[in-house]
Amino acid sequence: MSLADKCIITAALAGAATMKSQNPAVPYTVEEFVEEAYKCYNAGAAIVHIHARDPETGLPTSSIDVLREIVKGITEKCPIIINLSTAIGIGATPEERINVVKQLKPEMASLNTNSMNFALGDWKNYQILGETVFTNTFQMLIEFAKTMKECGTKPELEVYDLGGVYNTLFVRNQGIFVEPLHYQFVWGVLGGCWLDLANFKRFMDLIPEDATWSTCGVGPAQFRGAFIAAVEGGHIRVGLEDNITIKKGVLAQGSWEQVEKAVKIVELADREPATPDEARQLLGLKGGPEI
Amino acid sequence: MSLADKCIITAALAGAATMKSQNPAVPYTVEEFVEEAYKCYNAGAAIVHIHARDPETGLPTSSIDVLREIVKGITEKCPIIINLSTAIGIGATPEERINVVKQLKPEMASLNTNSMNFALGDWKNYQILGETVFTNTFQMLIEFAKTMKECGTKPELEVYDLGGVYNTLFVRNQGIFVEPLHYQFVWGVLGGCWLDLANFKRFMDLIPEDATWSTCGVGPAQFRGAFIAAVEGGHIRVGLEDNITIKKGVLAQGSWEQVEKAVKIVELADREPATPDEARQLLGLKGGPEI
Amino acid sequence: MSLADKCIITAALAGAATMKSQNPAVPYTVEEFVEEAYKCYNAGAAIVHIHARDPETGLPTSSIDVLREIVKGITEKCPIIINLSTAIGIGATPEERINVVKQLKPEMASLNTNSMNFALGDWKNYQILGETVFTNTFQMLIEFAKTMKECGTKPELEVYDLGGVYNTLFVRNQGIFVEPLHYQFVWGVLGGCWLDLANFKRFMDLIPEDATWSTCGVGPAQFRGAFIAAVEGGHIRVGLEDNITIKKGVLAQGSWEQVEKAVKIVELADREPATPDEARQLLGLKGGPEI
């Protein structure tokens, strides 16, 4: 199978908001992160996406030391690509957010592209259970991109709405990115864009022709998007960060179980999951972390 | 699982053009049709779509006798829904085409919605290997619909392009259909509309809100459409009529093998294949054939 | 001509950012607002959209006294509908923003639907000249809507991106709006969604079927959107808030000159500009302000 037909599966292990109370497989400790990443690698993931957690409280942390331990532990265990979040969690400052890249110079890091409401909703009674303004100014987009370029880190452009896509197209003209671009389409955040074939096609049509893209989505939008990506030439992100279930009403045993499901989808679509090295080729990555 | 989450799988066993020289599993004889239908039923199909063939030559035939034998044979073997083609094949007259419904009063029959070029192309050198004008006038659409209504036959509205959808919306105002409508989206015929997320969404958006729909497609568009339908609430048609392979470069052992693959897709999408009786409920069918 | 074919023209006189240095016709004083509103009324506008300015500095102000004088002055002069901004300008607190509605109980007021970057860009060199995070949380959306309902004020739902549309659809389920809804599509803000036929159709398709809508846009998107709205059954907002020119490279003499141009567009589309009273009927307004 040609490299172009391979599908890159990313596992987003924890995120900033999913807690063990929702799914006990969410990693908090370094050991849990390493173990979960290794299982995802064995299941077929080429990339793990990491938000570090405070091992005691389980809350997201901007501690570089904790994050370094996680990266080191995963790297020693397997060649999976490490993609670090520069969102970290509510309350992280811009400095803390980009510090992750400056200190650890990962192969990949997320780069958020627009400010927006980021809410948790009760979809039965249509109440807002909690919300924050997720701030990602143009200045941050530009500065983060420049730092990533200096650090040899490939940005994964997180687009939650059309505005985010247009923002990247505008600043791209400044030459701050190493081309081609790589996008993550994020579906179903309350405050962002919901999944719909027409919305999906808009995102696909608007990004540069040589850009690569992946899909992730909140709850049911996770695998719904994965099906579409599998046959439309995209890549797939799964993981407990976005969805705690493996199917309707059934908790996933871990992000690795969702990776296994993604592999089945990819194979039914006559593609194969990319190995980490194949993903490195597809995305133009520099290679393993400098730990 | 609620009925609304079930997915109706149709197997189109032969069509008018696929020959044993392309895939030996294409049925020509009554026995082959019955056997193939039965295998598809066992694999999870709720409907078989039938174009009869001359057992000697393998060419499509408008013989009611042959068709009756096929219907009878299948019906005796299993409760699968029988959906008869009113296209038959090149050269069939309008009278021959609708005669299928008049004589056999099937539960379902295809109803083509627009005239168009129907061509076979060489996609490497972009040559036209053969073509016909597939004639389906408004008058035929209207008369066929009326006959189907009289015979208790549910039309499956075959739409190959936006024009076909609009044609149905226009004549629908005459009250000639039993509502709600059921559509088959046909992708990738050379002369019609190719598969694309935006085109798919147009078809979905334009049909009446209470209509049901299925997807089928030529060659690679077959399973590409199936993936989309699986997560977008649609139904799926597979079969050697549309695609002779089970995956790139590998001949299918029969339409039943494609049904098996469709079942896997449906189940990964957290749905279940509808049984024939569940499909009858979903589509409002009258029940088994009057043979 | 039936009421349904009338087109409501809104003039947004000043906004929060356009200054006399850019176009001297931007009103700062009460007299200038009244005069400009009156000219727009005479030109064919049914609604004026108002952000008050400090008469001295020209900066946006949250002063209710100033705003009341403007409303009073306009109301004494002509029956145009007054639509007050609840955005006011950078730095206004949520309390100041909704206070406009509480104190003045206008017939209409803007209601912003999402948080976003709101930037001013240099489109030649692709630099960001200034930006702010325009904060409109779900809580604000909900509270503002409730206050408007209590005050008999019709919200004009400002949507800058798909997320904004979805936000309104989510909270609408709480019953906080008087139905049907009225939307303003805002095109071309740097940070939001740019104008494109497909984006336009997405907005049209996603809002409730009985909702009314208008278009406005930054710079060239102003009249580009107006052309589309004129033939697609929408309403039109013009004004110096969004665009300082009357045509490429030529400053508008005032918002009223843009109203005149909008009237020509509307008439060429075989529609007529709605009078204020016709607009009141179309939008279900309570009638003139309680000053």
Added chain:
Amino acid sequence: MSLADKCIITAALAGAATMKSQNPAVPYTVEEFVEEAYKCYNAGAAIVHIHARDPETGLPTSSIDVLREIVKGITEKCPIIINLSTAIGIGATPEERINVVKQLKPEMASLNTNSMNFALGDWKNYQILGETVFTNTFQMLIEFAKTMKECGTKPELEVYDLGGVYNTLFVRNQGIFVEPLHYQFVWGVLGGCWLDLANFKRFMDLIPEDATWSTCGVGPAQFRGAFIAAVEGGHIRVGLEDNITIKKGVLAQGSWEQVEKAVKIVELADREPATPDEARQLLGLKGGPEI
């Protein structure tokens, strides 16, 4: 104004079906064609599209002599570009249809891209008043294109549905066209695709990036499409062939009156109508007819 901002207005004077009984300004005689073309030229049209009529009966004719007289008469009067129909009318053979090009070697000629139902409907009672299968096979598309290439005639690719667009993309690979391509989007034929912003954007997105395009439409779709083309960079066709009115319920005095209206639309969109010579540059035409 740069050439790229000019808008080419075509006047389709007669078509194959519009009769004097519907609008007396439809030309039948050579003199009427010449006079109407000249008025359209003076009004701002750069191109006239011609279906010849039998001067006695008013029915479409494939007579080269009549057509030559029309071409000659127009050419002597003004430098307008002449675009000859290769559809002619119901019953014309493929040989008669392309003979127009072979004999008269016009600068432009229409080239129809798909077979379809072409019907006249009663939109009040949803009855079909008449219909024909408009046959345009792949073979005809290819042969007509080759002949046009030999004759130095620029094809205007008439697309009535997505299938037509895809047909051109397929055969284009044979190298039979002089690039770039020029398309005419035809909206609202009963049997083809209806006008809708999403459909419009599909056509725009699917044609080659360097292609030019124009819009025409049946009845109300004529000017509705013109508004969209005016702001989306397209060109505009008007004329009694497609629409007998100048506004709802009012007969046009001639195609020229519709040209005048199109000019107003174009100018309000800050563009200018292209002169025939500017249109020749924009479309890469060879220059005036060889009469």
